[in-house]
Amino acid sequence: MISSLTLPAAHVVQRSRGSPIAMEHQWRTPGDDHANARQRSDILVSRWTRTDARPLEVVNPGSAARHCIAMNLKCTSLTFVHAGRALAHGRVTAGAVQITAPEVPCSAVFESPGDVLHLFVSQQVLGECFEDVFGHPHAGEIRIDDPKLVRDPALERLGQALAVSQSDDAALGQVFTDSVSLAIVSRVIARHFTVAERQTREASALPSWRLSRAIEYVDAHLSESIGLADIASSAGLTRMHFASQFRRATGMRPHEYLLRRRIEHAQHLLAQSRHNVLDVALSCGFRSQAHFTTVFKRLVGETPFCWRRKASVDR
Incomplete structure (x- = not known):
């Protein structure tokens, strides 16, 4: 049975005190607590998180005037449809980024828990970032209508920094969020206007x-x-x-993809089995617990032991 469009209250993670990142109650829809942010910022940042493993269908008609930059924070399984076209069906790894232009409808069916960061970016910010990156204004409005899923290590690191940032000082938290958000938009602009040109010359x-x-x-x-x-x-x-x-x-390089899949499989085993860390490491293709721990911490942000403990608490 597909759950309802609105995220059940029991599965909404409340925003941390002092954090300028609001939690979405509806997918790709910033909450009412962004009202003040709309007055002072042209980038709205929100996070959509669910821990329920039951299938959930979500639909969004698209923002009227803002581009939406979606940054996947954890591996999930879903079917994602953009303007009537299925862009993803199955596993989507952490770090995947997708950009939706204004007034483009999207829908998704999540088959597992998910955690996504959304940046809603105004035309003004896109123009300012373009001029900052290339040294001259863009002629006309900027419309990034290239919806495929992309992988960019720089964007992934920026998204992770934004997701884990916390501050008891609301003003300081807003400054950090604004700074990292602008860096993300600038990176998106640079990729869009340079990668496309380079790809035309490549195989x-x-x-x-x-x-x-x-x-x-x-x-x-x-x-x-x-x-x-x-x-x-x-x-x-x-x-x-x-x-x-x-x-x-x-x-990604093939070696990087292989490491990420092994770590994703390891996360599944750590969460769903009672195997010790060494057994998990060996069953995922690592030849030592030390190497496994090093790679796991680099890709996930914490050691396997700490991650398993937190996952157990969440369950």
Whole structure:
């Protein structure tokens, strides 16, 4: 059974005291506590979080005048539809970013818990960031109508910094949020107006059917010692051609994707099983607990032990 559009109150995480980031009660809809922010800021930042694993359908008609930058904070499974076109079906990893132009309707069906940061950006801010990045004004309105999911390590780090920031000083918290939000928008502007031009001169990305084969192979061999040649062979390509096309298709190197999938699998085992950390590390393809802990902390932000303890408290 699909749950209702409005996020149940029991699954809404309340905003921390002093935090300028509001929690959304409805997907992609900033709360009423943003009323004052609308007067002083042209970037509204809110967070949509749910812990319920039951399927939930959400719909949004699109902001009337603002672009929406969605930053996925944790791995989730969903079907995401943008302007009537399905952009994602299945697992979406942490760090994925998607941009929706004004008045573009979106919907999603979440099949697992989710945590998404939303930045609602005015035309004025887009113009100011463009001029700051390129040194001259943009001719006319800026419309970023390139809805595909993208991966950018810089955007991921900025989004994580914004998500974990807390301050007892509301004014200080607002300054930090505004600064990081502007950095995110500037990065989006730079990517949109430079990456598109560069991609026209590059070879095409890995076709979806080859990408699916590679992903299926990785998922089936997470506990084994596999190399680039193995993954490339599963897609029917040489290492050189596969690595470059995979990166253009996903925004990640094959090795980085493999590490992220292993960590995501490890999170599942830590949360759902009683295996100790060493057993989890070995079953996810790591040859030592030390290496596993190092990679886990780099990608998740805390050690496996601390993450498991917090996950247990949340449940």
